[in-house]
Each structure stands twice: as C-alpha cells, then as structure tokens.
Amino acid sequence: MARMAWFKKERKPRTSERVKLEIPADAWEKCDECGHIDIKERFVRALNVCPNCGHHRRISAQEYIDFLVDEGSWHELDAGLKSVDPLKFESYPERLKLAVKKAGPLEAIRTGYARLHGMPVDLGVMDFNFMGGSMGSVVGEKIARLARRSIDKRIPLIIVSASGGARMQEGVLSLMQMAKTSGVLAEQAFWGIPFVSILTNPTTGGVSASYAMQGDVILAEPGAVIGFAGPRVIKQTIGQDLPAGFQTAEFLLEHGMVDAVVPRSELRDTTAQLLRHMAGRRPAEAAD
C-alpha cells in the first residue's frame, strides 16, 4: 500500500522521462531505510551510506579492506583455511558451498596485514555474507593466528566484526572459539599491544561475547545492532515489543558499552588516530 502511494507521488511530475531513458536502470539505488533514491555512484562514493539519512548499508569484507587501509598495502593471510564438517551436521557442506558461492572462498573472516596511515597493522574483517558471519573453527583459527602475528611482530590489531554469533553447525567446537580467541587476546593484552575492535551491523552472540567486546577501544558504526541475545529471542522471552533503538550502537554508547559511534567515512582516520595514541611510548622515551 505504502509503496503504491509512493509511486503515484513520484510519477506526478513526470519530468525525468528523458533522463530515465539515458541512465540505465541499474544506475539507481534506493535506501532500504528511508526510501531515498539516488545515483548508485553517490552511494558508492559515500561508502554505501545513504546520502539522505546516513543509514549504513551492509558491505563486504573486501569493501572494508579497500577503504580502511592504505592503497595497495593489503596482504591476505591464511587464505587456505577451510571449514570441515566435524559433527557431520545435516546439510552443513551444502550450506558451506552456497556461502562460498555468495561471499567467496575466504570464510566468514578475512585476515591480513596492511598499513594504515603508514603504520603497520594486522587486520581482520568479518563477512556477514558468509553464513551470517558465523564463527566456526576457521574464524577462531584465523583470529588466533592474526593475534599471534600481532604479538610476535608487535603490531596493533584491528578486527571489524559482523556476525550473528557462533556457527551452530560446528556445535561446541564453535563455542570454544570464544575461549580460544580470548586466550590469545589475553596474551596480546599482557604485552601491551593495541587492539581496536570495530562493530558493524550486526554483532551479536558468541562474537560480541568474546573478541568483539575485548578491544582496548571499541568503536561502532551508526545504527549497528549489537548485543548478546538477538532481538527476536529477547522479544520471545519478554513477550513484548522491544523499545525503539534497543541494542543499537547509540544505545550501547548511552549505556557505556562502547567508546564511540563512528560513521563509516571517519573509521579509517579515527582508528589511525587511536593507534597513534596507543603506540605505547613511555614518557621518558617520548622525550628522546
């Protein structure tokens, strides 16, 4: 109904007839949040943030890598790690195949090293398109290896999270990845190596209850849903609708659970700024 009304409204002026003929249909994009229609190029240039309402669309791991680190500095790590089916879980292999088709063969997280404002960094970026960014053994192993590299080379760690939580199809093995990653990150913290955690939409379940919330600094993209239990589960438990804005990045900021809500366009510079602050030079050394 609403959509019908909207079409009528737009059609009335009938001014863009000529333009429509010249611009191919796929040149236009519509914001899922506010319905704003704009040239695709404007969405792309704004890193897939709606030019009208600021809604942050979900983007792929590759897109985060492209705008977060210095051009040409990305080196992929552990690209050969692949999931197996340890529980012989019904239709897991088929789902994995579908995920590879949809998001590529690099699993629900991509890890690598790069430079950010010239500083060496280790970066992990989760990909929600790969089985909802679910954390299985491969995600745990990739993060553990990345954090290990960060310890060995004394390089700061950045993890961009996007995940519904642990991967059900790997049972308790996936649950234990929470403990596994926490173990390495505890050692990383011991050595005083900075870890910036960036939360995107959504970050829930076992991922939010482990490394995503263990950053020295935790940043969140505007509007991202962040929490332990998913909104549907909570709704079921309490038997009523959730208050507006519940479990959004802004809600977490208000309750003291994240350091800052940072628009996508500022993530790169803010992270670099933070890493410079946390470079760990003692006052005496700084004076040299």
Place this chain on the structure above:
Amino acid sequence: MATHTLDFERPLLEIERQIEELKKMGGAGGDGASRSSDLAPLEKQLAELRAEIYRKLTPMQRVQVARHPKRPYPLDYIRLVFTDFVELHGDRLFGDDPAIVGGWARLDGQTVMIIGTQKGRDTKENLRRNFGMAHPEGYRKALRLMQLAEKFHSPVLTLIDIAGAHPGLGAEERGQAGAIARNLIEMAALRTPLIATVTGEGGSGGALAIGMADRVLMLENSVYSVISPEGCAAILWKDATQKERAAEALKLTAQDQLTLGVIDEIIPEPTGGAHADAEAAAEILAEALKRHLRELMKLRTAKLLKRREEKYLSIGAFTEK
C-alpha cells in the same frame, strides 16, 4: 519416591509401584519370607531395566536427564562435596545475582573458591534465581570471586548447570556480551588453577563464561551445547518440535565433547542418573575434583597459563591447503 518422572523412565515406575505394594503387604503381617523372595527378583529387574534404559539414552533423553527437576544442583554439590562454605555476594557494581552463587570452601584440606550457577527447586525460588539464568552482574560477581581467589592463591572450581545467559532488556542494557567477554579474557590469564564441571546443562556462552578452565569435566548425563535443541530446531527447520533431530545433530553429550577434544574427562553418575542418588554422585565428583586439583597444584603458574592457552588453541577442526 517418584524420582522417575521422565517419559522414558515410565517402565521403572511400574516396577517401583509393585515393589512398594509388596513391601506394604509384607508389613501388614503376611508371610514375610515369601514376600522378600518375591521382592528380590523385582528389585533385580528394576536395577537391570534402569541400567538398560540409561545405557541407551538418546541425546534428547540426555537433555531431559540434565534438566531433571530432581537433579542435584551446584548448591547440593557444594553441600555434599565441600566443607566450610561461606557464601559471598554481589558484584560491587550493580547488585547480587542469585542465579550465580559462590564463596570460599574447603576440599581435600585446601581452601578453594567455588562458583556455581543455581536453578530453583520450586516456582518461588526459580523466580528469585531467574531459573538459573545469569545476568551480567552474576558474571561480574563470578569474576570478582575468581580474582579474590587469585589474590589469595586459591584454586577456582566452577559448577555449571545453566540453560543460557539471560536474554532480556536489563541484561542487554547492563552489557551481557561485554560481561561474558570480560570473564573469558580474564579467565585466560587468571594466575591460579581453574577446574570447571558441567553438572547439568552447559548452555552456550552463559556456561562458558564460568567454564574456561585448565580442566573441564562433565557429568555423564550432562550436556554442553552452543544452542538449545529447541532453539536450533526453530532456526534451522522453523519448528521447535524437531528438537530430537537437533539434539542428535548438535553432538551435545559428554561423550561427544570428549571425542571432539573439548573436555578432559567424563565423571560417571550412579545408575539411573545423579538424581537417583545425589550422595553417590557427589562422592564420585569429589574424587575427580580432588585428583585434578592435586595435579594442577603441582604446576608453576607460568606453565599453568601456557598450557591453558595451548589447550584452547588446539580446539577446532579445519583443513588448510
């Protein structure tokens, strides 16, 4: 004594009823000798049938035993296994969560910090303890007690029987995810031995939040799972009644966890489950805890921490090309 209330235990109930009846008749002045000769085969039959049923439990039946309303809860084990228990309360930040209990106690001549999740026995207690589902303040209390133990060089023992961390408004507002995450990273580095035992339900992150340890043990009929069978079935097949199928798929039994390398040992339960004989169950648990405690107390802290990290680093299944 109706200790057998689960559907698959119904055949036992019938024999138990017959035994009760015979006993009553014997007491009423019948032929005592012939009554007891009737009794013996029945009791033998009962024991055999019970053993038979429990030998062949399906995963979902295991879940039912783990959730049995008469199953001993952590406070029961604290009473039966330990001495000198002094309960400590509060997270010093927000409140006291009755879903998690903890305090100093003594085992094998050693002061330990014992922490457990706690369900209620009746509706009133369940309301107070939120059916044993912890809030962030519960996990923060647990962490405070662990750090207290670390300060005074005492080992930490946890007992786990939780459906899951509470999913609700207050829990989210106060940072359920952050509380669990914090516990994990602190437990990874805790400079004192940790032994975790799943005694009933090991409900996902809510269990792991006090379950990361140098030794992880599971009672024979306890379960450990990343999601409840009902929840899994609802997500995968949009049908919570497919829980048997989900319980099967999730590989949530103690034997499964041992095979997957997630736990270190299965602690046997008396035939018919821990709820059939709490004292016997506690005795077996006590023996196992003492043995692991003695082994861990011999290790230097640096070695203990190194082994803990390596233990968890080795968990997972993948290929590499």
